[in-house]
Amino acid sequence: MVAVVLAALTGGTETVQHLVATVLPGYALTTLKLVISVALGTLVIGAGTAWLVTMTQFPGRRWLEVALVLPLAFPAYVLAYAYTFVLDHPGIVQSTLRDVTGWGPRDYWFPEIRSEGGAALMLTFVLYPYVYLLARAAFLQQSGTAFVAARMLGRTHLGAFWSVSLPMARPAIAGGVLLAVMETIADYGTVAHFGVPTFATGIYTSWFSLADRAGAAQLALCLLSFALLLAVLERQSRGEARYHGAGRRHMSLQPERLTGWRAAAASMACALPVLLGFALPVVILVTMGIGSEQDLLNRRYTGFVRNSLTLASVSAVVTLAAAICIGFYQRMRPGRRSFGAAYVARLGYAVPGGVIAVGLLVPFAAFDNALDSFMRARFDISTGLLITGSMWLMVAAFMVRFLAAALGAYEGGQSTVHANMDAAARSLGQSPLGTLRKVHLPILTPSLLTALLIVFVDVMKELPATLILRPFNFDTLAVQAFRLASDERLEGAAVPSLVILAVGLLPVILICRQVGRRRG
Known part of the structure; x- marks a missing residue:
């Protein structure tokens, strides 16, 4: 959020006047x-x-x-x-x-x-x-x-x-x-x-089609303000x-x-x-x-599937780890600081993916460029794009975007763990981390798996942040479906879309089972 505000303010009034x-x-x-x-x-x-x-x-x-x-x-x-x-x-x-x-x-x-x-x-x-x-x-x-x-x-x-x-x-x-x-x-x-x-299409158009970073940041700030309002x-x-x-x-x-x-x-x-x-x-x-003649088994499509599964898996694990850290810290140290951390973590769900992408890409691109200039001047070595050219910036964006969902699932399970269990574990000599590892995590396994699955599927479906942050030659099923649809090759877009749908059905099936069981 800070990066979006600073980038928007440094864009000058000319860009703002033109946008208005x-x-x-x-x-x-x-x-x-x-x-x-x-x-x-x-x-x-x-x-x-x-x-x-x-x-x-x-x-x-x-x-x-x-x-x-x-x-x-x-x-x-x-x-x-x-x-x-x-x-x-x-x-x-x-x-x-x-x-x-x-x-x-x-x-x-x-x-x-x-x-x-x-x-x-x-x-x-x-x-x-x-x-x-x-x-x-x-x-x-x-x-x-x-x-x-x-x-x-x-x-x-x-x-x-x-x-x-x-x-x-x-x-x-x-x-x-x-x-x-x-x-x-x-x-x-x-x-x-x-x-x-x-606003979402305007951010993408300003960033890529017009190469107007300031305009994209100012549109992102407008969208961020609208979401928070x-x-x-x-x-x-x-x-x-x-x-x-x-x-x-x-x-x-x-x-x-x-x-x-x-x-x-x-x-x-x-x-x-x-x-x-x-x-x-x-x-x-x-x-x-059926009529598209797209082959899911060829090397190109297996690359899309591999990229999507890798990105979704890593993002889900990192996001769940962050949710566990925040949720357990809030439980062990209840107070203004821990509740404030949890509140800020939940704000990510209210921020669109395009805004998060701009807010991360602006500062890290500046860092990469500054580091590359320093290494060229001192050692005549080009470091290139260490962060913005990697998958990890995408993982960071998805963690920010979907941390609220993982934190909600974790806290829902954590509420079933009585405080007396923590006291009993501490009295038996367990450290806070030992209590988490030996008491909380085994009990919370169903909630943790649910959180992992929710984030995994959300990352598989996510499009705007993926389009902005993805490294060169790193396309996912969502990007491939969007590219084919943009070229009016709708039959071809159906194949990656069906794979995304099949993955998306997994958490929905779990929800359906709960709906069927919990009547009254």
């Missing part, structure tokens, strides 16, 4: 439109489906309750590739429409998939599970006493939901919407493929509100059994996001991949 006069208003307006559209879409779909599967009974509810999580496995840009292949002008839908009707290209109107609306739709389909998971958990944890009291006072089932259940679940729903909004402003692959000008506004909107269970006894909510057209409507409402956000794109990508 040309692209900045457009970037801000488009980003704001996307944020509002995705926030509303994920709120309606996520909270609505969560309420239906927890508060009502209808045909197919049991499997839809689990299937609604599946779109989370898709990166938004992969979904964009699939729907562009089908709905674009040369796609099968419009081609069939012209063949059947005999219309020409100008004789009919068809929704443009490469648009702000199309980007918002793709992001909504893959991000609504954030809201769904948190809202569903909140609804299940609520006691039914307040809901029953509202019904006894004359409220209908829907009225009691609006006046009691929804307000009580507001913190969880707001948290899910905030996660979706953060992912929206950080997205690059979808908006770049659809040609939608946002959203987090602050969401926190302030809660005010001093407190949410408590109604009564001491927990009474599970009894779902209302739906019949007739209401049951059919509920089934359709829950099945549609799964169909459009997972099932249909998978069919499209498999069809595209």
Whole structure:
């Protein structure tokens, strides 16, 4: 963050004035439109489906309750590739429409998939599970006493939901919407493929196409300010509100059994996001991949797979190690310093990958250049790019970006380890590190594996930071998919996209198993 601010301030007012006069208003307006559209879409779909599967009974509810999580496995840009292949002008839908009707290209109107609306739709389909998971958990944890009291006072089932259940679940729903909004402003692959000008695309264009480092830093500062402002506004909107269970006894909510057209409507409402956000794109990508003649076993593709797996594995291990250090330090030395460290560590998730890339590349590139100049002047030796030309700067960026996810999983498991275990270990002569190694880590193995898997998959899908920071001739599956899609070779892009999807399904399957088990 400091590097982004300093780089932006040293860019001079000329660059700022040029940005304000040309692209900045457009970037801000488009980003704001996307944020509002995705926030509303994920709120309606996520909270609505969560309420239906927890508060009502209808045909197919049991499997839809689990299937609604599946779109989370898709990166938004992969979904964009699939729907562009089908709905674009040369796609099968419009081609069939012209063949059947005999219309020409100008004789009919068809929704443009490469648009702000199309980007918002793709992001909504893959991000609504954030809201769904948190809202569903909140609804299940609520006691039914307040809901029953509202019904006894004359409220209908829907009225009691609006006046009691929804307000009580507001913190969880707001948290899910905030996660979706953060992912929206950080997205690059979808908006770049659809040609939608946002802050994320502006940073990449300024950095590479225009070679304007100051402009990229100033755009990154704008995006960083926007992301942090959203987090602050969401926190302030809660005010001093407190949410408590109604009564001491927990009474599970009894779902209302739906019949007739209401049951059919509920089934359709829950099945549609799964169909459009997972099932249909998978069919499209498999069809595209079969006709692409791409070979995953040739040397070039095995290199992409190796690079992706190496980068994701190393980043996951380093990030988990950092999460363990911060979490264990906070437990052993609770206080302002340790809580401050954990708070700063969590800020990375609110910062888009492109901003992190700029914030790391600027100071380390300056260090590499200064070191190279010094070694040339003193010893006539060129050190080259020691840090910026290596994979380790990418690992650092991913650690910053995804440390919050690993820290959350670690702290969730750590909360189950009673403080008496620490005291018993210390009384038996164990040092703090010995307590961590012999007591905490064996107990926390499931949580650690979950954190490792989450970060691994997130790194596999990450695109903007990878595009900016990757060394020469170090391409990943995400970069290859983006490059092929940028060249309009969508069938070829389907093959690496399917591999990314297959890897992304691993944590989603774990989440689905937990959703299926934890009912009530």
